[in-house]
Amino acid sequence: MTTVTRREEIGRVLQQHGALMVLGVLIVVGTLAFDSFATVGNAASVVVSSSFLAVVAIGMTFVIIGGGIDLSVGSLFVLGGVLAAAGSRYGFAAALLLPLAVCGLVGLVQGLIIARTGLAPFIVTLAGLLGVRGLMLAISDEGATTYLVSDPAFAALGQGELLGLTYPVYVTIVLVLAAMVLLQRTGFGQNVYAIGGNEQAAALMGVPVTRTKVLVYLMSGLLAGLAGALNAARLSSGVTILGIGMELDAIAAVVIGGTLLTGGAGGVTGTVAGVLLLGVIQSLINQVGNLTSSFQQVVSGAFLALVVVAQRLLSKAQRLN
Amino acid sequence: MKRTEPLLEARGITKRFPGVVALDDVHLALGAGEVHALVGENGAGKSTLIKVFTGVYQPDGGELRYNGAPAGFASPLEAQRAGISTIYQEVNLVPMMSVARNLLLGREPRGRLGVIDTARLYGHARAVLRGFGLDTDVRRPLRSLGVGAQQMVALARAVSVDAKVVIMDEPTSSLEPREVETLFGVIGRLRESGIAVIYVSHRLDELYRVCDNVTVLRDGRVAHTGPLADLNRLKLISLMLGRDLAEVKSGGLTRFNRDQGAVDGTPVVEARGLTRRHVLSDVTVSVRPGEVVGLGGLLGAGRTETAKAIVGALPLDGGQVLVAGAPLPRGGTKAAISAGVSMLPEDRKAEGIIPGLSVRDNIALAALPSLARAGVVSDSRIDRVVEIFMRRLRIKASSPHQVVSELSGGNQQKVLLARWLAVRPKVLLLDEPTRGIDVGAKAEVQALIDELAGEGLGVLLISSDLEELVEGADRILVLREGAVVGELSGENVTEAKIMAAIAERAHD
Amino acid sequence: MTRWIRDYGVYAAVLALLVFNVLFTPYFLDAANFRTQLVQVSPIVIISLGMALVIGTKGIDLSVGSVMALAAALTALYLGYGAAVALVVALIGGAVAGAAGGTLVAYVGIQPIVATLALLVGVRGLANVLVPQLVEFRNPDLIALGSSSLFGVPLIVIIAAALTLVVAFLVRRTTFGRQVVAIGGNRAASELSGLPVKRVLVLVYVISGLLAALAGVLATARLQASDPTSLGMFIELSAITAVVVGGTPLSGGRIRVASTVMGALLMQLLSATLIKHNLPQSWTQMVQAVIILAAVYVTRERVKR
Amino acid sequence: AKGEEPQTAAAPSSTAGQQVVKTPTGTAEGPACTLERFGGAAFDLKSATVGFSQSEKEANPFRIAETKSIKDEAAKVGITNLKVTNAQSQFSKQITDVEQLIAQGAKLLVIAPLNSDGWEPVLQQAAAKKVPIITVDRKINAKACTDYLTFIGSDFYEQGKRAADKMIEAVGGKGKVAILLGAPGNNVTTERTNGFKDRVKEKAPGITISFEQTGEFAREKGQQVTEQLIQSNPDINGIYAENDEMALGAVTALKGAGKQPGDIKIVSIDGTRSAVQAIVDGWLHSVIESNPRFGPLAFETAAKFLGGEGIAEKVIISDREYDQANAKDSLGEAY
């Protein structure tokens, strides 16, 4: 019996921390292969640029653990940025609150629709993806207007540095820690796992299913909006062409991080590892420097497949033995 | 023990589903400290009534009263907050969460800043479960426990909240005898502390041991309600079935009627030395045509695994299955099925029914290849087969096209039996074929097993119901920890001998 | 009544949109217009048919757009040997991509959305490696495939209609179809019932790949150019939308072929209406979002309480 | 540059398609930027790490020619350490790409920006290390000589205006015209649209723009939109396509609808070989060039800058135009 448990445990560890291990391997390989890989500047650029996807992916982690999916985050990310830049004309508070309010509202509405009508999250948030991008285009005059961040304090939020890393990195770290506590140590987190693991049972056990779902999508919307706003602060403008396909990156990061798409299991640490892994892969491709653009895609696709297959086979082998 | 004012009361409750009236003007009164049996055939409406009490369904008519005032619960959560907690027929917990988190979901001990205190969470969970005779690592995911242990967790969860009413829908169907005793102990304590219990079970012995009053449902209506002591077993059965006393009497308690030991001939299926690490060790079983071989043992003894191994649904480290002398290729159930070996799985919901499909499609599923020509199915052939089995097994459905998930548990089980009979097997492995089905259906299934064996079918019968095993089987293998620890045949097939076989080795 | 709306809501919506267009869109009743709409919707219909099968097994295939691109690339590469050879090679390419996805799903046990996401990225990359830029061609056979008509009905439309019938037959009348639905309904039970679950799953993804490849060849023939870079971008979302709007639940276990075609038609008519009325992109996307939600809402499976 | 008059004559065609500067270095565009003013130190271009950040996949003729031109010229000049990244049309990725090029020690950056705004982090890092940035084909909205060195490229607004002139000429100053817009949110789309509309309003009030829908710069989308367009607006006289791919998609649509060359006048921008061929075949009326061969000019500018010369804040190249008159002869120079 104890052996069974240990094997299970190993399988679980591989499933949950596989991304971290692969990440470690890649960093070692990169360091050995390229002089300019393990430099402070390069590491900082990977960390800084990953932080925005990480914030989005935290929300996605909650959604996926809760048994759902949120395709609207890419659109909410760009909308958040445009709103933040537009809002910055009215000061710091407006720049931060406007995107949070609107993106939160979108998340809330999606959550309500999903929880109340039982429509599939995939399709509801797919409509969200379209509708939100439409809204962004409407606000930005079909994309012709790029709002510039005019509030210096808000711009500083995205550009200010501490110990060589910009503020958004610290915001992300705080959010990750908060998300870990929220998932593991609060009733809400338990409810998320429960509805993702067995929604019917959760309902019968007294979990407020509707409220939990709504909160999860609200959170995802808020985080995507926040990430967009921080990014706008960093770029000093509400760029309108961002976020296309970002939902897929976020989902990939969450899955690589060991969270099951079927819901009920997973965690934020894995997701962070997944996000960094994607960032490091990109960085390595850049280090090679002369891969044609199509070949880069083949490499990314193959790598994604490889990671999930390896993870799957390792954890399966452990379980079957 | 009786109080004047009922604690929980149903007054004229009616609940309709498309095509059925599941509950029709149902009255039920429950006093504090009372253990109230709720009985009836499959599909009588027991589970539905419970779900109305607990806010899963809203009644179409009638009134619920709780604590002397009208009440209606919009959700299970509300009912739970009001003090009504429930153990449902199927284990309803979250398999991937840890035992402790399942047990205490929603009322985890909090530490500083209102954050869950994991140390206390695990400590508390361990303590609670020990009170239920369960000593396990509470940090492991729930799914790593056996079904029985899971049910105990569900039970512990339901009872350990501040409940005034505890509803148990067939709590013992997956418990082993020792666990059943623990449960009865718990019920006794509940009664003493003035908590009311609604107890649903098809096992009549249990009812007489723990219940004060009984309400009999038949086709959604109350057929009788009153003290249980006023009814003897036969009277109770006749009320449930709606048939005459005399008729019931002549039928006996199980419907088995076999001349035991009359079979011989070469085995139609022979499993040799089935071995799988930590699960099965060197299990050898054979079944001859017309023979019913019972598999006895406690929960977790490896009976299900034996059956699964025979049909190829479980990877093996060693061993071989021979059908009519020829070895069966491994890796999937298809080969076994086409060789004539079929298995009725134990877990109806997870491994049996396909909930979204109709009764018809569920029955025809396994037999499809034989009901098709060049991959194109023949509707008329399917209809013919489906009709035959629906009639023969008396499947109660509004039409063959009704979605199977709308049927009651017993009828779903019959649909599955029909699925397996439709492939014309030579050997049928039945894993708990009568679990969770009512006396009437149980008798029908048992009679059917008899009849099929009479026609030359070999049967491997797995059952936790010793009476059923003893009366139904020609020969019994007793398993313990994945190994055969005894074989009984002829005169030796008695409950006492089975118990002895299990016990002897258990205390080695 | 509610059941009627659920089952035929998408037909009603298509009808409503037709009526709107007849009343408010100039030249809508021209035969040429209907031909345009049908021709444009055909590739999506073909892909949706495969997608419906995949979704029926509780899966999803995100790779279809990239498979279209791969087919376009292969067509360009092998057109030198004649249109027929190019078509066959493209179909083989699609089948191989489908088999790869199916194998990851069925044998390795990767969740469909992840397996096909990897293919979405990788296969398009591969298509681009094979054919890095748009290639025009003048092969008369291939151009004919894209632009000729039979009795006034474009060949592409005939092909899509024929495939619809084939898939409907597959779903309703064959063992394979029943098995697909059963696997989507309860995989464990299907396995225990002796269904060749893994084989059926692989086959379903192969069919989806084949159909996507065919759609890719047809789109290429119509465009008279092979464009692996942008062909089929985001078409997986249109196909999934068509399937779901047609009332096939994403939770698997049920397939509605005719309604899927209607779903595709609905989305096509909608986008045509918005284009013809010259709405800006922002409006187009918002209106589409609302219509998708409304359509899936009326065709949803109702939860009983 | 918005106020400038359009080039009236096509650029000389003796240059084998190479770019020709329209606003020569150091004239008319404000004070020239010198190494001294910029604040950096001179370095040897040949041995330095040079980064090139491409914005889109090299899958359309423009990007292919652009990347090739940069790489070829780098080799020609003798740059041994050229690092090329590709943002695959994802703006966030491009920012990261450039940051990583800086981290890898790039001394000079040539950037083909996906977007004009949003370069703040890159500019800061480059400024901190005094890395000169030359942006090609699209501008960056920032200060030349402080934030970046200079911009080499076309004027998209100007291209729109010139396309309008061609359209006015084609339809005779009146009629109904449709626009196939580029990808929404893209600066190029915006400027080519504004230039076209402004010019039409100013010069030919008789032309109404009765239809504008996005074709997302892709051929298939251009075909589909045009198919819808000619159904609902059969009286359309001209189509302005904001790139050649959409124009060629429109041609396929017109062919499919049984139209003859010249029935509907099509004007587009880019100057790819297929488009110029389509002029020869009579399907396109004219094409305004957008020349992607930035390599020579980019490295020439860099060399001058490092050599202490002053560089203008914009180096606007002179785009040619192709029409019936010169298409056939210029085919060899189209990319």
Ligand SMILES: Nc1ncnc2c1ncn2[C@@H]1O[C@H](COP(=O)(O)OP(=O)(O)OP(=O)(O)O)[C@@H](O)[C@H]1O
């Ligand atoms: N969700 C539902 N939709 C339609 N019909 C239903 C539904 N739930 C139950 N029924 C029907 O209501 C009747 C009562 O079912 P119920 O589950 O209450 O029976 P039961 O007494 O608990 O049976 P069992 O002993 O088999 O569990 C049956 O005829 C059943 O088919």
Ligand SMILES: Nc1ncnc2c1ncn2[C@@H]1O[C@H](COP(=O)(O)OP(=O)(O)OP(=O)(O)O)[C@@H](O)[C@H]1O
């Ligand atoms: N908690 C557990 N942890 C690990 N393995 C377990 C656990 N519970 C059961 N098993 C394994 O599963 C095997 C069979 O369990 P199962 O309960 O299905 O047996 P069974 O004899 O078929 O009982 P029944 O048919 O009454 O349910 C056991 O032999 C044991 O090795």
Ligand SMILES: [Mg+2]
């Ligand atoms: Mg029941």
Ligand SMILES: [Mg+2]
């Ligand atoms: Mg068992």
